[in-house]
Amino acid sequence: MLDAVRAVRDLGLRCGLATNQQNLRGTYMRNSLGFESIFDEQFYSFELGFAKPAAGYFQAIMDRIAVAPNRVLFIDDHDGNVAGAREIGINSELFPSDGGVAALTQILARYGIRL
DSSP states (O other), X not given: OHHHHHHHHXXXXXOEEEEOOOHHHHHHHHHHXXXXXXXXXXXXXXXXXXXXXXXXXXXXXXXXXXXXXXXXEEEESOHHHXXXXXXXXXXXXXXXXXXXXXXXXXXXXXXXXXX
């Protein structure tokens, strides 16, 4: 999946990681996993002060990236999180937990993005 994210970025599209994490795990993820070289942005609930699926979580991200919600695609494996993002106008898709790159490729194709 990380190679797929790199491929999307190679198309010139920005990619972010949006995750619910408490501060110890989130700090470890931010500082130790090399995500800064894979994702353009990382959004951790402990830093934003909100957790998915709260509208405040998604609004905080929109405020930070300064992009209209209808220009963003959010992909998540939990129905509630997808619904939360849709509440503020973000294009949102449910990712099957066992879907892998094939499922991601299908989702992206619906938005005209070809890997």
